[in-house]
Amino acid sequence: MPPGGGGAVFLGVDGKLLGSASSPIQIWKEKDCIEQSSTDIWHAVCAAVKHACSLANVAPENVVGLGFAATCSLVAVDADGSPVSVSWTGDARRNIIVWMDHRAVDQAERINARNSPVLQYCGGGVSPEMQAPKLLWVKENLQESWSMVCRWMDLSDWLAYRATGDDTRSLCTTVCKWTYLGHAHMEQWKESDSRDMEACGWDEVFWEEIGLGDLELGLRPGIPVGTSLIDAHAGGVGVMESVPDAESKADTSDESDEQAICHRMVLVCGTSTCHMAVSKNKLFIPGVWGPFWSAMVPEFWLTEGGQSATGALLDYIVENHVAAPLLANHAASQRISIYELLNKILFSMAHEQNISFISSLTQDIHVLPDFHGNRSPLADPKSKGIICGFTLDTSEKHLALLYLATIQGIAYGTRHIVEHCNAHGHKIDTLLACGGLAKNSLENESVLLGAAVLGAVAAKKFPGVRDAMKALNAAGKVVYPSSDPRVKKYHDAKYQIFRSLYEQQLSHRSAMAQALQSPLTSCPFPLPRYKGNLSNYQQERLVESLEMVDNQQEVQTGSHHKTRHSCPPETYSITRHIFVFVAITCTGRKGII
Numbered sequence: 001m002p003p004g005g006g007g008a009v010f011l012g013v014d015g016k017l018l019g020s021a022s023s024p025i026q027i028w029k030e031k032d033c034i035e036q037s038s039t040d041i042w043h044a045v046c047a048a049v050k051h052a053c054s055l056a057n058v059a060p061e062n063v064v065g066l067g068f069a070a071t072c073s074l075v076a077v078d079a080d081g082s083p084v085s086v087s088w089t090g091d092a093r094r095n096i097i098v099w100m101d102h103r104a105v106d107q108a109e110r111i112n113a114r115n116s117p118v119l120q121y122c123g124g125g126v127s128p129e130m131q132a133p134k135l136l137w138v139k140e141n142l143q144e145s146w147s148m149v150c151r152w153m154d155l156s157d158w159l160a161y162r163a164t165g166d167d168t169r170s171l172c173t174t175v176c177k178w179t180y181l182g183h184a185h186m187e188q189w190k191e192s193d194s195r196d197m198e199a200c201g202w203d204e205v206f207w208e209e210i211g212l213g214d215l216e217l218g219l220r221p222g223i224p225v226g227t228s229l230i231d232a233h234a235g236g237v238g239v240m241e242s243v244p245d246a247e248s249k250a251d252t253s254d255e256s257d258e259q260a261i262c263h264r265m266v267l268v269c270g271t272s273t274c275h276m277a278v279s280k281n282k283l284f285i286p287g288v289w290g291p292f293w294s295a296m297v298p299e300f301w302l303t304e305g306g307q308s309a310t311g312a313l314l315d316y317i318v319e320n321h322v323a324a325p326l327l328a329n330h331a332a333s334q335r336i337s338i339y340e341l342l343n344k345i346l347f348s349m350a351h352e353q354n355i356s357f358i359s360s361l362t363q364d365i366h367v368l369p370d371f372h373g374n375r376s377p378l379a380d381p382k383s384k385g386i387i388c389g390f391t392l393d394t395s396e397k398h399l400a401l402l403y404l405a406t407i408q409g410i411a412y413g414t415r416h417i418v419e420h421c422n423a424h425g426h427k428i429d430t431l432l433a434c435g436g437l438a439k440n441s442l443e444n445e446s447v448l449l450g451a452a453v454l455g456a457v458a459a460k461k462f463p464g465v466r467d468a469m470k471a472l473n474a475a476g477k478v479v480y481p482s483s484d485p486r487v488k489k490y491h492d493a494k495y496q497i498f499r500s501l502y503e504q505q506l507s508h509r510s511a512m513a514q515a516l517q518s519p520l521t522s523c524p525f526p527l528p529r530y531k532g533n534l535s536n537y538q539q540e541r542l543v544e545s546l547e548m549v550d551n552q553q554e555v556q557t558g559s560h561h562k563t564r565h566s567c568p569p570e571t572y573s574i575t576r577h578i579f580v581f582v583a584i585t586c587t588g589r590k591g592i593i
Contacts, residue, residue, distance in 0.1 A: 006044035010056035010063075019056025023047040027098065028087070032105075034098040035087050038075050041096075041155070042162055066163070070156040071099045072177045072232075074134050077158070079150040086138055086145060096155065097134050100272065100308060100372065104133035105381050111136070111210045118179050118203040123288045128381050129308070131177045135212055152215075154178075175292040176304065179206065183282075183293035232274035232304075237296060239266055239434045240278070261297070265418060265428045269435040271312045273410070275305035275376065275417050283425040287377040288417070303426065305376035305417040310410050313371050313385070317406050318342070322394040330396070345400040357487050359408065365389035365401055366494065367409035368501040377420035378502065382509075386501045408491075412498040 007022040023044040028035045053060065074097040076084040083095035097103070105128045112125035119125050126132055131152070139146045153161060154173035161167045174180035184201035207213055240261060258280060266276040278300035282291045291301040309316075318324060318338060331341040350358045371385035387402070418428050482488070 006041055006048050008045065008048040008052040010052050010058055018058060019052045019054070021048045021051035021055060023051070028094055030088075032102040033088070034101040035094040036073065036096040036098055037093040038077070038083055038095055038155075038158060038162075039093065041070075042159070045159065068156050068159040068163070070154075070159055072129070072131075072173065073098045073155040074131050075151075075153045075155055075158040076138070076145065076149045077151050077153070078148050081151075081162075084145050084148045086142065088142075097138075099129055100312075101134070102128050102373065102381060104128040104137040107133040107136040107140070108381070114209050116203065116206045116209060118181070118206045120284055121181065121291060122179065123290065123376070123379060124286045125379060126179075127289070127375060127379065129375070130179075132179060132207075132210060132212065135215065136210060139212065172295045175295045176289065176302070179203065181293070182295060232268040232276065232306075239432045240264060240276075240297060242432055242434075243430070261300070263427055264430045264432055265421075267414065267431055267433045267435075269310060269433055271309070272372075272375075273307045273310040273414070273435075275307075275414065275421075277303045277305075277421060277426055277428055279303065279426060281425065283421075285377070285421055285424040285426075287379040288421060288424075289376070303421060305421065307369065307410065307413050307417075308375045308381075309369070309372035313369055313410070314339075314403065314406060316371065317402055318399065321399045321402065323396045323399045327396050327399060339403075342400045342403050345396060346404055349397060349400065357482070357484065357490070359404075359487065360490055362401055362405040362408060362494075363490075365405040366497050366501065367402075367405045368498065368505070369406060369409040369413055370502070374502070376417050383502065384505065386505060388497075388501065408494060409498060412491075412495050415495060416499070 005022045005024050007020065009020040010018040012018055025044045026037060026040050053063075074086070076086050076095045078084050083092050085092045085094055086097050087094035108126050108128040108130075111133060112119065122130070128134075131154070135152060138149075151161075151167060153167070153169070154177060157167075157169050157173050160170070169178075171180075171182050175182040179202075181201045181203070204213075207215060243264070262277075262279050264277070266274075268274040268276065276296060278297050279291070280300060282301050283303060284291065285303060289304040289306070291303060293301055295302045295304075318327075321327075324338075327338050327341060331338045334341065336344075346358055346361065349361055353361070355361065366386075366388040368383075368386035370380075370383035373381035374383040375381075387405075389405075391398070414431075418431075422428055
């Protein structure tokens with residue numbers, strides 16, 4: 001279920017779509033805090049189910065199985081199951097910290113600084129999008145709410161609990177977001193181990209170390225099992241076996257069925273994009289979540305990469321451009337979406353410029369898409385987005401180019417993740433895209449299909465999850481890499497620029513951090529070198545500027561009395577340096593912003 005709506009589908013046991021519907025849900029956004037209401041979501045889900053059931057013309061008594069999938073958002077309820085606020089406002093409706101909420105960056109950094117052994121199963125460190133940092137944030141900032149909560153649950157588990165009254169957690173959520181070691185039953189505890197985390201699944205020492213030893217999760221002993229899934233993982237279940245028949249036969253002829261599935265990566269594309277790959281062996285990949293045992297496909301280790309903002313980024317880029325209103329009007333007049341119109345504009349530009357491949361339109365525009373941090377493979381929530389190549393152009397054509405460059409930046413982010421995973425043991429050569437961002441009519445419901453697969457298995461319509469996946473998954477549009485060497489060369493060049501943008505950002509962050517740590521009287525750049533490169537006129541203006549700063553001993557106050565500056569001498573020194581910098585940059589040929 002996406003952050004903006006609840007959906008439902010009804011499927012036959014043959015995988016045929018019988019009916020689908022969705023219902024909007026409310027979301028509150030305030031800077032890094034993003035919240036929802038479990039009550040509102042439940043009402044939306046119920047409305048969607050009733051509408052889809054009506055469209056499918058299915059009697060409720062003929063429904064044989066039910067499955068839930070939702071974002072990995074954190075739900076807080078009390079002993080009666082009533083919502084408990086996780087908001088600064090105290091509004092009890094706002095009892096969900098949404099998955100993409102980044103309020104707990106500081107808490108995540110402190111948890112990771114402890115280097116707990118359990119963190120190796122999170123790519124080397126937890127993300128602020130995981131549950132432990134969010135829980136710690138609530139404990140440190142909302143003590144009253146913390147004391148009231150009886151159950152902390154992932155949203156998909158809460159939906160199952162709300163429907164059945166059974167608060168059993170799913171292996172998917174607890175392994176991927178709560179640091180539960182789902183493979184605990186596979187490995188015997190070694191007496192040499194100082195902590196029994198491999199044997200019991202939960203590393204109690206870890207929770208004590210990070211300050212959450214008093215947390216009452218309400219979790220049953222043993223391995224948590226259930227039929228709910230995180231939405232991204234449901235998407236993986238919905239399409240992991242979606243390969244064309246010809247390719248499926250080729251897979252089984254050259255290698256075992258178990259090996260073939262390990263060559264695929266599912267991209268669950270929506271507000272964000274999750275990159276899901278499985279392996280038979282345990283692969284520890286720095287900066288990439290996992291390995292998670294049986295968290296998506298039973299008896300396989302899951303590697304989970306991701307980009308925190310993809311669909312959300314495209315919306316942001318398009319909606320905040322000056323040409324957006326004009327574009328929307330033109331799209332409405334043609335009765336097409338703004339994205340279809342952007343595609344038309346790009347193809348028209350390529351034809352006008354007589355270029356051989358449309359991607360080359362963006363040779364001067366480069367985008368680092370880390371507008372909501374970098375989840376994988378850099379695991380840097382403080383990373384920022386970069387757009388290189390801006391001009392004063394405010395036309396629809398410029399918006400189209402920026403839109404295309406952003407898509408390319410997102411694609412290069414996926415390439416970075418795939419290369420990083422393959423360098424650490426994976427052999428990924430096939431990408432399977434699903435979700436709203438894929439914009440494919442056969443794939444739009446893949447997340448809900450994944451939940452339906454589990455419902456079908458629970459109803460004993462199939463002997464196992466893999467069997468249900470093979471029966472219900474179906475391939476949509478197949479896209480092969482271009483055979484034109486010029487296209488590969490072009491994207492290789494842009495990819496290297498993409499990689500360099502982050503390296504430049506790190507350099508800039510380091511330089512500014514050092515500057516802020518320097519004494520106030522220190523000059524951040526060598527003045528004589530700049531002064532020596534100035535013309536006589538520029539040097540005269542610079543001297544006048546400095547003298548003006550030094551001679552400004554009195555200021556006019558609001559009470560019309562003259563008074564001496566109360567600022568210490570260091571302030572004048574730092575002002576001199578800033579003034580010099582402005583004078584130098586503004587009198588040259590290029591402005592610096």
